[in-house]
Amino acid sequence: MAAVHHSPNPPIVYSFPFVDKLVASLAEFIIKAQRESIDKKGKFTIALSGGSLPNALKGLIGNPGVKWDKWQVFYVDERVVPLDNPDSNHLAFTEILFSKVPIPTSHIHTLDPSLLDDLEELSDAYEKELIKEFAQKDSARFPVFDLILLGMGPDGHTASLFPGHELLAEDDRWVAYLEDSPKPPAKRITFTYPVINHAARVAFFAVGEGKVEMLSSVLDKPEEGLPSSRVKPVYPGHLYWFVDDQAAAKLEYPKTAFKL
Numbered sequence: 001m002a003a004v005h006h007s008p009n010p011p012i013v014y015s016f017p018f019v020d021k022l023v024a025s026l027a028e029f030i031i032k033a034q035r036e037s038i039d040k041k042g043k044f045t046i047a048l049s050g051g052s053l054p055n056a057l058k059g060l061i062g063n064p065g066v067k068w069d070k071w072q073v074f075y076v077d078e079r080v081v082p083l084d085n086p087d088s089n090h091l092a093f094t095e096i097l098f099s100k101v102p103i104p105t106s107h108i109h110t111l112d113p114s115l116l117d118d119l120e121e122l123s124d125a126y127e128k129e130l131i132k133e134f135a136q137k138d139s140a141r142f143p144v145f146d147l148i149l150l151g152m153g154p155d156g157h158t159a160s161l162f163p164g165h166e167l168l169a170e171d172d173r174w175v176a177y178l179e180d181s182p183k184p185p186a187k188r189i190t191f192t193y194p195v196i197n198h199a200a201r202v203a204f205f206a207v208g209e210g211k212v213e214m215l216s217s218v219l220d221k222p223e224e225g226l227p228s229s230r231v232k233p234v235y236p237g238h239l240y241w242f243v244d245d246q247a248a249a250k251l252e253y254p255k256t257a258f259k260l
């Protein structure tokens with residue numbers, strides 16, 4: 001029988017008048033994804049970006065719906081710095097979220113700080129960490145996260161995938177490195193598109209007037225091929241955008257009322 005190829009599900013955009021309502025709704029959305037995943041397989045695999053995202057997850061603190069002991073947390077991208085360096089995405093999450101909730105530290109998968117001098121080894125080691133969790137590199141090819149949370153930079157980058165960069169074409173490695181990030185620090189490791197696009201759900205968080213032009217370019221003109229437009233989870237995966245009305249000021253792409 002011939003294989004059926006489905007096109008990706010279209011993005012669903014939720015826009016909120018106030019960031020606190022967005023933060024509360026994002027927490028509900030994450031908890032629903034977590035519940036479904038735990039019901040199916042007893043755990044929840046989530047990958048987190050840095051930047052403004054840690055503050056967007058404050059709605060999870062003290063929330064009785066979160067089963068922290070079932071979470072397995074990875075970082076979508078990470079800056080190649082010690083874990084206590086102010087540029088570290090892990091440090092930001094530790095200070096803003098993880099130090100305030102009962103998540104076992106062994107469930108938070110950081111880069112290996114002993115490998116900071118060798119980016120090839122560092123990214124390979126993080127890929128192996130993924131293989132350990134998903135145990136499938138040979139058979140299924142790519143890990144399927146329950147949820148990946150992304151940000152979008154003012155240049156349209158997401159994760160550490162920047163406009164015009166050769167890593168946009170990486171289709172084999174799960175974790176790649178770069179030494180020429182246009183946004184400091186220059187050295188980073190990042191998930192590649194095949195990993196991001198195999199997740200069951202991907203959700204972007206983008207707020208504020210600094211995102212107005214880029215949000216419209218990414219969603220209204222995907223043919224321009226900006227890094228954030230290239231996030232297209234393969235069927236049956238879903239893509240969501242959590243934005244505020246300020247960021248969505250010029251957006252023509254239709255918005256959907258938030259409902260779980």
Ligand SMILES: O=C1O[C@H](COP(=O)(O)O)[C@@H](O)[C@H](O)[C@H]1O
Pocket residue numbers: 048049050051052053076077078089150151152153154157158159160183
């Ligand atoms: O450098 C990075 O930037 C992006 C976007 O950050 P934001 O502050 O504009 O939300 C972030 O998603 C990525 O993880 C980070 O390393």
